[in-house]
Amino acid sequence: MALAQLLFAAVGLLTAAGQLVDLLVPAAKHDALLTAAKAMPQLTLSEEELQWVHVLSEGWASPLEGFMTEDQYLQSLHYEHLLVNGEFVPMPVPIVKACTAKEKDAIKGVPAIALVDSAGAIVATMENPEVFEHRQEERAGRTFGLTHPEHPYVNLIMQSGPWLVGGKLQVLKKIMYNDGLDSFRLSPVQLAAKFKELGADAVFAFQLRNPVHNGHALLMQDTATKLKEKGFKKPVLWLSPLGGWTKDDDVPLKTRMLQHEAIIKNKVFGDTPVVLAIFPSPMLYAGPREVQWHAYARLLGGATHYVVGRDPAGMKHPGTNEDIYHMWHGQKMLQAAPGLRKIELLPFTFATYDKKAQKMAFFDPKRKDDFVSISGSKMRQLARDGETPPVGFMDPEGWEILVKYYQSLDSGKTEL
Amino acid sequence: MALAQLLFAAVGLLTAAGQLVDLLVPAAKHDALLTAAKAMPQLTLSEEELQWVHVLSEGWASPLEGFMTEDQYLQSLHYEHLLVNGEFVPMPVPIVKACTAKEKDAIKGVPAIALVDSAGAIVATMENPEVFEHRQEERAGRTFGLTHPEHPYVNLIMQSGPWLVGGKLQVLKKIMYNDGLDSFRLSPVQLAAKFKELGADAVFAFQLRNPVHNGHALLMQDTATKLKEKGFKKPVLWLSPLGGWTKDDDVPLKTRMLQHEAIIKNKVFGDTPVVLAIFPSPMLYAGPREVQWHAYARLLGGATHYVVGRDPAGMKHPGTNEDIYHMWHGQKMLQAAPGLRKIELLPFTFATYDKKAQKMAFFDPKRKDDFVSISGSKMRQLARDGETPPVGFMDPEGWEILVKYYQSLDSGKTEL
Numbered sequence: 090m091a092l093a094q095l096l097f098a099a100v101g102l103l104t105a106a107g108q109l110v111d112l113l114v115p116a117a118k119h120d121a122l123l124t125a126a127k128a129m130p131q132l133t134l135s136e137e138e139l140q141w142v143h144v145l146s147e148g149w150a151s152p153l154e155g156f157m158t159e160d161q162y163l164q165s166l167h168y169e170h171l172l173v174n175g176e177f178v179p180m181p182v183p184i185v186k187a188c189t190a191k192e193k194d195a196i197k198g199v200p201a202i203a204l205v206d207s208a209g210a211i212v213a214t215m216e217n218p219e220v221f222e223h224r225q226e227e228r229a230g231r232t233f234g235l236t237h238p239e240h241p242y243v244n245l246i247m248q249s250g251p252w253l254v255g256g257k258l259q260v261l262k263k264i265m266y267n268d269g270l271d272s273f274r275l276s277p278v279q280l281a282a283k284f285k286e287l288g289a290d291a292v293f294a295f296q297l298r299n300p301v302h303n304g305h306a307l308l309m310q311d312t313a314t315k316l317k318e319k320g321f322k323k324p325v326l327w328l329s330p331l332g333g334w335t336k337d338d339d340v341p342l343k344t345r346m347l348q349h350e351a352i353i354k355n356k357v358f359g360d361t362p363v364v365l366a367i368f369p370s371p372m373l374y375a376g377p378r379e380v381q382w383h384a385y386a387r388l389l390g391g392a393t394h395y396v397v398g399r400d401p402a403g404m405k406h407p408g409t410n411e412d413i414y415h416m417w418h419g420q421k422m423l424q425a426a427p428g429l430r431k432i433e434l435l436p437f438t439f440a441t442y443d444k445k446a447q448k449m450a451f452f453d454p455k456r457k458d459d460f461v462s463i464s465g466s467k468m469r470q471l472a473r474d475g476e477t478p479p480v481g482f483m484d485p486e487g488w489e490i491l492v493k494y495y496q497s498l499d500s501g502k503t504e505l
Numbered sequence: 506m507a508l509a510q511l512l513f514a515a516v517g518l519l520t521a522a523g524q525l526v527d528l529l530v531p532a533a534k535h536d537a538l539l540t541a542a543k544a545m546p547q548l549t550l551s552e553e554e555l556q557w558v559h560v561l562s563e564g565w566a567s568p569l570e571g572f573m574t575e576d577q578y579l580q581s582l583h584y585e586h587l588l589v590n591g592e593f594v595p596m597p598v599p600i601v602k603a604c605t606a607k608e609k610d611a612i613k614g615v616p617a618i619a620l621v622d623s624a625g626a627i628v629a630t631m632e633n634p635e636v637f638e639h640r641q642e643e644r645a646g647r648t649f650g651l652t653h654p655e656h657p658y659v660n661l662i663m664q665s666g667p668w669l670v671g672g673k674l675q676v677l678k679k680i681m682y683n684d685g686l687d688s689f690r691l692s693p694v695q696l697a698a699k700f701k702e703l704g705a706d707a708v709f710a711f712q713l714r715n716p717v718h719n720g721h722a723l724l725m726q727d728t729a730t731k732l733k734e735k736g737f738k739k740p741v742l743w744l745s746p747l748g749g750w751t752k753d754d755d756v757p758l759k760t761r762m763l764q765h766e767a768i769i770k771n772k773v774f775g776d777t778p779v780v781l782a783i784f785p786s787p788m789l790y791a792g793p794r795e796v797q798w799h800a801y802a803r804l805l806g807g808a809t810h811y812v813v814g815r816d817p818a819g820m821k822h823p824g825t826n827e828d829i830y831h832m833w834h835g836q837k838m839l840q841a842a843p844g845l846r847k848i849e850l851l852p853f854t855f856a857t858y859d860k861k862a863q864k865m866a867f868f869d870p871k872r873k874d875d876f877v878s879i880s881g882s883k884m885r886q887l888a889r890d891g892e893t894p895p896v897g898f899m900d901p902e903g904w905e906i907l908v909k910y911y912q913s914l915d916s917g918k919t920e921l
Contacts, residue, residue, distance in 0.1 A: 159837070160837065160841065163793075163834060163837055163838060163841065164841055167585055167793070167794065167838060167841075168584055168585055168586070168841075169583050169584055170584070172841055172843060175843045175846075176843075177593050177843075222831060224650070224831065226650065226651055227650030227651065227829075227830075228650070229646075229650075230645075230646035230647065230649065230650040230651050230652060231646070231647055231650045233646065234640070234642065234643030234644070234645075234646040234647045235642055235643065235646050235652060236646060236651060236652050377579075377583070378583065413643075414643075415638060415640065418579060421575070421576065421579055422579060422583060425576065425579065425580055425583075425584075425588055427588060427591045427592075427593075430591075
């Protein structure tokens, strides 16, 4: 099946909305809108809200054309879908903008408002803003299945304003971060062009927010082989690190990107072409709800296949220190969602360290004593201690980048 | 539109499932199944679970054919719908059976189990029971948008076993309670016959779990008038008190039924024919989620119209003593649900006490000082004190029943 057909099939999902949303104001209208925006009441975007503007502006959350109104919010919260002409369209996570009571009063009844970044620069305008109650505990409970205030995104919700404001956006310019990584922030349209340029007939997306070890690389190589066995001539790996807000103890985007660049350069994925591009969404740590968001956005971004592992978007419960979510519920929800039928799931086989072969390998129950698991926390501790992990665990240049990061943390420097 | 057409339209919703589910084992197979069941491992049903067997057995939760398996449970929890051949069918609340770790071990791998009531009588069998984790906090958070253990149904969840067991049921006999009210427990099939016998061309369902005051009666009379103005010749009121488990301080079913019977006898609903029939479901106090369950089950039970008021299925937050849910979110969710399009919503206009006219009346903002609100808690306090409410608030015979109940409570007797 040619990519064009596959993309056409994916876009077929959006019949209700017509096409991929693009909220960027056309160049010819930019100056007039900016002038008008300067006279509008202003609301400031948090770091996370600015990232949602980015997500919305490029159509990753199509058919959504702005921050959710109350009807859209309730549909997402209750159904994990939007209703568009009576059809369920995936929309697993609420995409909302909070405000204070004072801000609410200031925008009451106005036809449009301006949204500004933390430096005061106008980013976008919102038409007919609708203000509604931000019932924070209910939002947390429904989104995460818990309300514990030390869950990082629940904490973000609880710290935000008691009102939400929704409405269609017009975005004045492409969102940039000036962190040296903007060239990796490709929109769905740019990605489609890239995949076409590479002659891809299958695009398998790998969502991640951690460094890539050789177990991941093995899985990606294995996936490419299997796709070729199925008849695809040119499978392309879309390495899609999440680039938005994450909790404090996650490895920062810049370090991860350096690590990803090093291992791609060192050919850990073999001959498979790799497109490394940042997914602009914030992280929610919402497990089986969020993995549907991750997959849906990648479907809109041009993926034909989606790699899914154990406990996607999961974390430890801040109260009990056990996994919040069941490790297979993420896969189950991806399988259940009718709106995700057009992306093929590639369940993630577990790779672990083979002491005998001195490499990451698929677990072989016949010689189970040869295998040892290297957990994320063990990996971080090794890097922090400046130690070398077992031979073959990770590309050495990639490992050095992690060591440098953790040692800069410990010495109080922030080089990376 | 004739009732037959309306019922046909309602049943059209169930194309995926074919028809209204009936889990009662045919008479010819009863004895053989009972004999087989005696040799099966047994699980005991709680009071609430027995009520769910009742609900399931008569098809109120069609197309569900038994307690939810994990896939069904996850779909209900995340989407408030089941997926049947890729179509979303309303299933707003999880319908599950809990068990202990010991019970789980006892039924591991068996082809069928027997479900017994608290007296040990076999009620039903379950084929190929599937046991899965009962992640209680997650269930509470997703269902209610809170996890507070003093919410009565959250408490029920937290007290129940750490595993859930799901699978298709065969029910051995119609569930009876021997409380003098079984004749009011009509199945959807019995209700359809009743509505047909009455020549109904519109059936408007009123779900309630409280005594009926004259404000309710006014609304029902007004609804009948409006339906006639729309061209219906024979609108029938289906007074549908919830009959299952409720929290301790709700008025018990028996008292409510006596009150309902008294007021119907005394013609408070005017000339409109009234079918008084108990809805066998437990109460969840799950607000906008639960109202969808209430409406969907009534749609399957033959209602063409559904009366919905403010804050349906809501209650006070046990931590803050404020309403858990936004008072209009219930209506909004009913309006959003595509699976409920075939039942027409009749939003509940607010009726309050008119001191001047000495009756319950629709609020008139021009003479607002003439109106006074009589809250549920005020009503209960008056009844407890044996006082007479304002003339015209409630049918006097109905009021006396409440007074007797509350006074029996205070004197430690439980006459009603």
